[in-house]
Amino acid sequence: MAGEDGPRATSGRGPGAARGARPAPAWGAVLAVAGGLVVVLLALAGRYGAHRDELYFVAAGHRPAWGYPDQPPLTPLLARLADEVAPGSVWALHVVPALVVGLLVVVAALTARELGGGRVEQVVTAVLVATGVVTLISGHMLSTTTTDTLFWALVVWLTLRTLRRDDPRGWVVVGLVAGVGLENKHLVAFLLVALAAGVLVVRETRYHARCGWAWLGAAVAVALWVPNLVWQARHGWPQLELAADIRDEYLTLGGRLEFVGLSLVLLNPVVTVVWVVGLVRLLRERSWAWARPVAWAYLGLVGLFLLTGGKAYYLAGLYPALVAAGVCALAATREPRRTARLAVIGALASLVALPAALPALPERTFADSPWAALGEDQAEMAGWGAFTQRVATLVDEHDAGLVLAGNYGEAGALEHARVLPDDVRVASGHNGFADWGPPPDDERAVVLTGYPVAPVWLRGCERLPGVDSGVDNEEAQYPVFVCAGPTEPWARLWPQVRRLAA
Known part of the structure; x- marks a missing residue:
């Protein structure tokens, strides 16, 4: 139950949509978008080879432990699962990330629905996220970032769902998903802290901090994280040493400029305009005050990673929610047909980077092309x-x-x-x-x-x-x-x- 100073539900559509009512889910169209992405990724899954990180994850997965010097155990276990099903198969290894980003697209559409988006908004959000450059890259490579992006998106969606429904029991589900995500990558902890800070900053959501369910959810997340924390402690916290190595490499003027530049093209420049609109409207729209903690979390994490030498893709899991907000905000002021055009324009904008994101070219052709300099991950899969x-x-x-x-x-x-x-x-x-x-x-x-x-x-x-x-x-x-x-x-x-x- 909400406290005395908790917000009251309103009614309307778009950014002014009611907290108590949601449009119907556009399951058929959204699943078609997600399925189409998965089909494309599976068609290219066997080209080139495995990324060096994937090869390491397979080796780690065959030596199961609660942790490794550079990551928790979840992604190595997924890599081992693929290798057990089809030993030595690159195609089988790449099935996992294809399915992960397919689910990411569905979560993005569900986030748009939480923000009041109807069928058009859900589908457009799904297309913009599915065709984003970072989504395509992640969908062809099993990495901790691939799964981390999904866990971030899930945590954000469940947070919005909890805040919109004003049902504090939802914090336990948030904690459960976050705890599993922490066994994949420790960055989920930064997201949780940022969201908690956002909830405290926003007057309309601050009462959740006094809720026992929220603290129970935090306890669940920490409990699930404990096995990996114990492993790290017993081995002298090697992940802290690696974090310092990354900070020394990226905490430079060039590294910070790269952070800003990559943030603006992580999906593609057209979609950047959309998510910036979403960020601004989340901060300014009174009827979206309940969702505003997500905007403050994003801004806080941008500042933190700029100061500490983080990488731009650390924030990839927050962009589906910002894109969803942008699409819903734009749809509130234009005809559905004009909103639908965003999907086409956004998808076309990603085509220019396609050979760098996916193994679309023959290996030798790629090696001799300008895309090789842009597609570092693809280059590390060849040869x-x-x-x-x-x-x-x-x-x-x-x-x-x-x-x-x-x-x-x-x-x-x-x-x-x-x-x-x-x-x-x-x-x-x-x-x-x-x-x-x-x-x-x-x-x-x-x-x-x-x-x-x-x-x-x-x-x-x-x-x-x-x-x-x-x-x-x-x-x-x-x-x-x-x-x-x-x-x-x-x-x-x-x-x-x-x-x-x-």
């Missing part, structure tokens, strides 16, 4: 076949017993490709792989990848040409070494091999 075959050939030629990879992507690629003999160990000192070492001592040769020069703790190293991956990515930049072996037992050397880096 793994050449890399793994090159390493397998060197292992065979030199009778090597160990491949020591300089980064988790290379180590994960070799495990995922299954091209090495069973008695050849793959190891790396990078992030989670470091916890799975050191390798056993072996008298055979060592193949070394991902190092610019041979380290002093390896002896008898022969430098060989690097891998011709066909794409200007990390694997194409380094030579390959074949070494006689370590200068000391691996267990003693391993602290020198270990490194934490984003």
